[in-house]
Amino acid sequence: MNKKNHEIPEWAFEFHGHRCPAMPLGYLAGMYAMQLLGVEKEKDTNTFVFSETGDEHHQGCFDDGVQIATGCTYGKGNYKRLQYGKIAIVLYKPGKGAVRVKPKPEILDSCSTFEFFKYRKSGIPASQVPREVADEVIGYVLSKDFEELFTYEFVKNFEFSPEKKTMLRIKCDDCGEPTYENYIKIFNGKKLCPRCYEIERGRRK
Ligand SMILES: [Zn+2]
Ligand SMILES: [Zn+2]
Known part of the structure; x- marks a missing residue:
């Protein structure tokens, strides 16, 4: 068994739902990016992650x-997937700068040689892979130093201005459901939620 350089909190696996190597790799990428930028885990929405992953891989x-490591989350809106189909992140905090962290290709390749992926390729979901098989590849990831796992670069002149968020809800004139004002669409003088707007527009045709 390899020495362990890092610990992943157990609640991270509970939240994620199963034991796999990609979640811990993301956790460590987030920790490394925060260390490089000199920032703490984000409690609110003042730090941003732009992930280069996509929905279809x-x-x-x-x-x-x-998300677990950085506190930048999909729910808080400070986590964006860029749909590039790549495993890399940019962590950005205004005033602190931006850093891009990516796993080394050889790390991704050597993870793929573990038995865990034989199970996955044969269609077995990660939660059904025997614990010791999953923990073998997770142990491999956790045994490596940040420098062995990742490369990084500071991104110069990185700029991003988040959308202004609203707290104001308006009742849709059709369904009556509260809808945030910036999503309301006007149709025939009515204020509509996007769903009712689509329905009304369909009727028109
Ligand atoms: Zn997973
Ligand atoms: Zn509606």
């Missing part, structure tokens, strides 16, 4: 690990 589990 495996290893999106990486994003859960990054």
Whole structure:
């Protein structure tokens, strides 16, 4: 068994739902990016992660690990998937700068040689892979130093201005459901939620 350089909190696996190597890899990428930028885990929404993963490939589990580590989350709106189909993140905090962290290709390749992926390729979901098989590849990831796992670069002149968020809800004139004002659409003088707007527009045709 390899020495362990890092610990992943057990609640991270509970939140994620199963034991796989991509979530811990994301967790460590997030920790490393925070260390490089000199920032703490984000409690609110003043730090941002731009993840280069996409919706249509495996290893999106990486994003859960990054969110757990950085506190930049999909729900708070400071976590964006760029749909590039790559495993890399940019961590950005205004005033602190931006850093891009990516796993080394050889790390991704050597993870793929573990038995865990034989199970996955034969269609077995990660939660059904025997614990010791999953923990073998997770142990491999955790045995490596940040420098062995990742490369990084500081991104110069990185700029991003978040959307202004609203607290004001308006009742849709059709369904009566409260809808945030910036999502309301006007149709025939009515204020509509996007769903009722689509229905009304369909009737018109
Ligand atoms: Zn996973
Ligand atoms: Zn409506």
